[in-house]
Amino acid sequence: MVSQVEPSQSLTLRGPSSVVPRSSRHRRHGRSHAGGTSFVPQNEFPVFSHTGDVEILVKAGSHTNRYLLHKIILSQCSGFFEASTSQEWSQSAGGGGELARLGEDSGSESARRSEVKKKWRYELDPGADQNDIPMLVKKEGSHSLFGSNDGPPPVRNKPPSSNPSFFRSVANLSLSAPTHAPAPLSHEDQDLLNDYDNLFRIFYNYPPTLDPIDIAIAYVQCKSLLTLADLYDALAVVGPRIDHHLLQFQSRLWKQIAKYPSSYLRIGYLSQSKTIFQEALIHVVGAWPVGERHIRHQLPDTVLDIIEDKVEDLSDLVGKIEGRLFRLTLLTPRGERVGPQNSYIDWLAVSLFRQWLAEATSPPPTPPAPRSRSGNGHHTRNNTVQVPNTNTTIQQYSPLPAPSDISTNAPNPNLGRVFRIIGSLPSTYLPHEECKRFLKLSPDIYSRESLKKFEKRLDELKGLAREIVRPLMRCSLLGSGEGVNYLVCTKVGERDFPWSE
Numbered sequence: 001m002v003s004q005v006e007p008s009q010s011l012t013l014r015g016p017s018s019v020v021p022r023s024s025r026h027r028r029h030g031r032s033h034a035g036g037t038s039f040v041p042q043n044e045f046p047v048f049s050h051t052g053d054v055e056i057l058v059k060a061g062s063h064t065n066r067y068l069l070h071k072i073i074l075s076q077c078s079g080f081f082e083a084s085t086s087q088e089w090s091q092s093a094g095g096g097g098e099l100a101r102l103g104e105d106s107g108s109e110s111a112r113r114s115e116v117k118k119k120w121r122y123e124l125d126p127g128a129d130q131n132d133i134p135m136l137v138k139k140e141g142s143h144s145l146f147g148s149n150d151g152p153p154p155v156r157n158k159p160p161s162s163n164p165s166f167f168r169s170v171a172n173l174s175l176s177a178p179t180h181a182p183a184p185l186s187h188e189d190q191d192l193l194n195d196y197d198n199l200f201r202i203f204y205n206y207p208p209t210l211d212p213i214d215i216a217i218a219y220v221q222c223k224s225l226l227t228l229a230d231l232y233d234a235l236a237v238v239g240p241r242i243d244h245h246l247l248q249f250q251s252r253l254w255k256q257i258a259k260y261p262s263s264y265l266r267i268g269y270l271s272q273s274k275t276i277f278q279e280a281l282i283h284v285v286g287a288w289p290v291g292e293r294h295i296r297h298q299l300p301d302t303v304l305d306i307i308e309d310k311v312e313d314l315s316d317l318v319g320k321i322e323g324r325l326f327r328l329t330l331l332t333p334r335g336e337r338v339g340p341q342n343s344y345i346d347w348l349a350v351s352l353f354r355q356w357l358a359e360a361t362s363p364p365p366t367p368p369a370p371r372s373r374s375g376n377g378h379h380t381r382n383n384t385v386q387v388p389n390t391n392t393t394i395q396q397y398s399p400l401p402a403p404s405d406i407s408t409n410a411p412n413p414n415l416g417r418v419f420r421i422i423g424s425l426p427s428t429y430l431p432h433e434e435c436k437r438f439l440k441l442s443p444d445i446y447s448r449e450s451l452k453k454f455e456k457r458l459d460e461l462k463g464l465a466r467e468i469v470r471p472l473m474r475c476s477l478l479g480s481g482e483g484v485n486y487l488v489c490t491k492v493g494e495r496d497f498p499w500s501e
Helices: 022-027 071-077 079-084 087-092 164-176 187-203 215-231 235-247 251-259 261-271 274-287 292-298 301-326 344-361 413-422 432-439 448-468
Strands: 054-060 063-069 099-101 116-118 120-125 135-138 371-373 379-381
Touching: 054 187, 063 071, 063 187, 071 079, 071 187, 187 215, 187 235, 215 235, 215 251, 215 261, 235 261, 235 274, 251 261, 251 274, 261 274, 261 292, 274 301, 292 301, 301 344, 301 413, 301 448, 344 413, 344 432, 344 448, 413 448, 432 448
Parallel strands: 054 120
Antiparallel strands: 054 063, 099 116, 120 135, 371 379
C-alpha cells in the first residue's frame, strides 16, 4: 500500500460572515473554495499522521511504500524494532537521533502543550549485491518525518487570506502537469512489497493478504513471510497467522505435507504450528533418511535431534516386531511346535512364510564376482565389486520390489510396505497359485486335500502375523496416509515440539 508524503495541516478558507449565511456555512462545512473536500490528514494504517512516530520507507523498483507507525506497537511485535529504538541502541550509535516537535494549529490545546518526541526513520537497504538480503536500516539525522527539513513546518496563528487567482493558478498547474506512469514492477519486487505490507498488517491485527484458493501459492507466500518475520524477530506474532491460514486448506494441506514433508516441517517450526509440525514430522521419520540433507541445512540441530530420536524409537519397535515375525510358528494338537518329524505340511507352511518374509525385508544378495582366465589357464576372481541391481525383484513368491540400500541407523522404508501387506487381508500375499506351485515341488505329498490343509494352516499363520504388526499399522496422521509405503505410526507428544522446551 503506497502512501505519499502528506502536509502537516490542512488549509481552510473562510469567507466573510456577511456574505456567507450561517446555514450555508453549516451545509458547506468541510468543503474548500477550490471545489473539493478539504484535506484531512490520515490517521489510520498505514499512515498515522497524528500519532505515528516511526517512518518506514520500503522501496522496490520504482515503487515506494511509506508507513508511519508507532514505536510501541513495533517494539511489542518485533525484537528488531525493540532493540533499534531503545535508548541503549541510540547511545551506542553515537547520538540521540533527531527531535521533532509535534504541532498542528497553534490555537489548539495540543499545540499549546507541544510535546517533544523522539522520531525514528527506516529505509530498506537492498544491499551491495544480489546475494545480500534487503534489510531496513535506521537513518539518523538525515530526514525528518515531515520531509527533508530538520524540523516541522512553521505553524501559523491564522490561515492566510483568500486569493482566488492564486488557487486558480494552482488548479491549472496541477491539471497541466505531465503524469508519468511508473515502470511495472517485477515479480520479485512485488513480492517484497507484499511481504513487508503483510508483516506490518499483522502487527496491527489486520489479516495478511495470502492466497485462499491455491495452496501451492499460499505456501510460497507463507514461507517468504515467515522468513521475513524471522529476520526481524517477529515469529511469535506472525506464526499464528500463518498457522491459521494454512489450516483452512484441511485435506489439501495434508496431501501437500505428504508430498513435501521436509519443507512443511520448516514451515511448522517457524510458525510454531503444532499441527503442521507434527504432521510433517511423522512423514519425515517414516521416510528417513529421505530429505535429511535438506533438513540439516534448513533447520536447527534441536529439530534434527528430535527426528533422530524418533527414528531410533521407530527402528527399535520395528526390530522387535520383525523378530517376533521370524519366530512365529504353528503348534500341533499336542501343543508342540511343528517340525518335519511331527507335521511336515504345517512345517512347510511355516517355512514358506519365513522365506517370503526374509526375502521381502532384505536387500538382494551381492552376486559373486565373475571369474577370468589367467595366462596360465587358471581361473582367477575379478577384484571389481559388483553393485547389486536394486530394481530387480527380491523373492520368488511375491512381487515386492527390492528395498533401497540406505543407512543402517534408520528402518528400511520398504518395511512399511511389507508390514502393510502383512497387516491386510491374508489373500494379499502368498495367494492360492503360489501355494500350489510351492507344494508341487514335493510331488509325493501333493494332493487337493494336502493343498487345502496347507493353505488353511498358512492362513492361520498370516492371522497371527497380522496381530503382531498391528502396532505398526496405527496411523498417527491427520490425513489418511494413503499412498505412502513407509510407517506413519510415530507418536508426537508435547515435549517433542522444540519451542516448548
